[in-house]
Amino acid sequence: MTPMTDNPFRTAEHVVGSYFTDRADEVDMVVRAMTGRGRLLVYGPRRMGKSSILAVSAVRVRSGGGVVIHADLATAASLVEVADRLLAAVSAVEPWHGRLVEWARTLSPVVTLGFDELGNPRLGVGLEARPRGGEAERALLERVLDRVESVSARESSPVVVVLDEFQRLSELGGEGAEWLLRNRMQENRATSFVCAGSKESLIQAMLQPKRAFYAFFEKLHVGAMAPAHLARWIDERLTGSGVRARGVGAALVERVGPRTQDVVQAARTLWFQAALSGRADGDAVETAIAEIVRNDDTGLRRTWEYLTPLQQRLLRAVAAGAVELHAQETRQRFELGPSSSVTTALDALTGRSILVREAGSTRFENPFFREWVRRETG
Numbered sequence: 330m331t332p333m334t335d336n337p338f339r340t341a342e343h344v345v346g347s348y349f350t351d352r353a354d355e356v357d358m359v360v361r362a363m364t365g366r367g368r369l370l371v372y373g374p375r376r377m378g379k380s381s382i383l384a385v386s387a388v389r390v391r392s393g394g395g396v397v398i399h400a401d402l403a404t405a406a407s408l409v410e411v412a413d414r415l416l417a418a419v420s421a422v423e424p425w426h427g428r429l430v431e432w433a434r435t436l437s438p439v440v441t442l443g444f445d446e447l448g449n450p451r452l453g454v455g456l457e458a459r460p461r462g463g464e465a466e467r468a469l470l471e472r473v474l475d476r477v478e479s480v481s482a483r484e485s486s487p488v489v490v491v492l493d494e495f496q497r498l499s500e501l502g503g504e505g506a507e508w509l510l511r512n513r514m515q516e517n518r519a520t521s522f523v524c525a526g527s528k529e530s531l532i533q534a535m536l537q538p539k540r541a542f543y544a545f546f547e548k549l550h551v552g553a554m555a556p557a558h559l560a561r562w563i564d565e566r567l568t569g570s571g572v573r574a575r576g577v578g579a580a581l582v583e584r585v586g587p588r589t590q591d592v593v594q595a596a597r598t599l600w601f602q603a604a605l606s607g608r609a610d611g612d613a614v615e616t617a618i619a620e621i622v623r624n625d626d627t628g629l630r631r632t633w634e635y636l637t638p639l640q641q642r643l644l645r646a647v648a649a650g651a652v653e654l655h656a657q658e659t660r661q662r663f664e665l666g667p668s669s670s671v672t673t674a675l676d677a678l679t680g681r682s683i684l685v686r687e688a689g690s691t692r693f694e695n696p697f698f699r700e701w702v703r704r705e706t707g
């Protein structure tokens with residue numbers, strides 16, 4: 330028998346519509362920046378829901394006639410690719426289709442007009458005239474950004490450039506690229522810019538005095554969703570799709586929170602398991618977590634194997650719930666050696682984002698890795 334409805338939870342990629350909940354204040358703030366020629370930076374830890382907030386805001390702005398050019402720079406591997414992603418985002422803006430020829434003509438020969446896999450027009454950086462060298466790459470990026478600006482000056486409705494994972498620009502092009510973007514943003518007041526990023530240390534560095542974005546942005550920090558809200562929403566979504574549940578959301582948040590994606594991923598897995606019987610309880614939560622840990626075994630095991638034995642023992646301590654990692658009792662129990670070694674191992678593990686330190690306590694970044702370590706310890 331197949332389940333009656335679709336899974337009410339979605340993961341991977343941003344979510345919109347009924348798959349999205351809460352964040353009303355955040356969406357309001359982003360929409361205000363988008364429609365008001367703002368310069369907004371949306372930042373915070375990974376997988377809390379930044380991109381979803383941007384996506385829901387963009388839906389709202391588009392429905393009001395605004396044009397949103399959304400480029401995700403997460404996997405761009407060069408400045409040319411950054412320019413290429415912007416061009417792809419421009420190509421996706423329906424009302425501009427008639428103007429793409431003009432774009433290609435103006436930016437020729439570097440930029441060409443072709444078609445994507447679906448047969449839609451797609452501006453891109455041509456292979457033959459591809460710019461080489463930092464200066465030529467920056468010049469291209471500047472021209473593309475300027476072109477968005479020049480178009481926006483002629484529009485009465487807002488034109489918004491969204492750069493998700495914008496810190497890639499800095500990783501790829503250094504401070505030169507940071508200044509380029511800042512100057513383009515400053516020069517053109519007609520376009521709204523919303524930048525987002527999750528590499529907090531990198532972003533904090535970009536905001537320091539003497540760096541390009543010092544005191545430049547209005548800022549929106551996206552943290553964890555209110556646990557009680559998320560818990561209630563999960564129960565409602567389960568019940569609404571035919572799975573009777575009470576307290577399941579709360580149990581999920583408690584076990585795998587606070588990161589939004591982890592909780593929603595566990596809920597999604599749980600729904601697949603519970604849809605047939607039409608009910609879910611505390612055991613279902615544990616079964617769902619066990620399934621995720623099993624599915625992720627290959628990747629988690631590989632992460633584990635790359636660690637030193639001391640780092641592995643330290644992870645065991647954290648997974649077992651040890652709080653005072655430097656305390657003599659903890660070091661003895663988990664064979665961690667002198668306090669200085671604990672410090673070195675902690676730095677290495679936080680540097681690789683396996684552990685995160687928050688308000689004096691240390692936890693796994695990935696709750697399913699914590700569960701994996703617990704299970705392996707027996």
Ligand SMILES: Nc1ncnc2c1ncn2[C@@H]1O[C@H](COP(=O)(O)OP(=O)(O)OP(=O)(O)O)[C@@H](O)[C@H]1O
Pocket residue numbers: 339340341342343344348349350351352374375376377378379380381382527589590591593594
């Ligand atoms: N407001 C929300 N309502 C319901 N689910 C959400 C919400 N926000 C995020 N999620 C869940 O978390 C997942 C990750 O969200 P999103 O990609 O927006 O986060 P992010 O902070 O941009 O992550 P990354 O750091 O990987 O860029 C989504 O696929 C969805 O499962």
Ligand SMILES: [Mg+2]
Pocket residue numbers: 379380381493
């Ligand atoms: Mg994101």
